Amino acid sequence: MPEETVLIDSLPVHRDADGWWSHPDYLSEFDDEITEEQFNDWCKRHQVETKITYMESDVSTDVFNVYMEEGQVDCSAWEIQPPNEPGWFILSIHDAEDGPVCIWGRRVTP
Template sequence: MTYPEHIRPVTVTRDRNGFWTHPHYFQSASDEATRAEFGDWMHRHNLTCATRWMENDAPPHVIAAWEKGSTCISDWQPSAPAGEGWFIGSIHDTEDGPVCIWLREVK
């Protein structure tokens, strides 16, 4: 399996709070990224993505702690989408809560 240049699976080493971003992951040109910008980036790198929201995927104790103000989500191990070739692009916080962005090459 081949991956686009610079966007290959790498070892995920999450920070003390459980967040991590691939070193070659999408970076917006401005403070507010748009879906179109992200879509263009994925197209340029021949990638597709899938999301896992912590609120729908994490163990109840992680969700409960987050809702009580904890900033640590390291006990959440995001579920991979069905199929082969997925790798983590980012585990980060958003206005809607923590999310894991899975990436894979478009066949």
């Protein structure tokens, strides 16, 4: 039986005290790391394209250095700049191998 596909819509972003947030439907069927193929399949089923903003390239060197020096748990000083194109909304603000990232989503037509 095929999994029901939930189309993801923009939600108000309420970052926690450390600056993290994830859309409740973002990769909700996965418990741990996923492969690129699984991620691409998830995007196709949910009819979204994604874009990544890296904190390191979206803030001043001073802000990023404070993040690195303070134990890498608080990215709340990051004022994430949205993509220039219309329709993007935040799917997740989380830590990755290269530091904090913001995953943006935008509806695509299948």
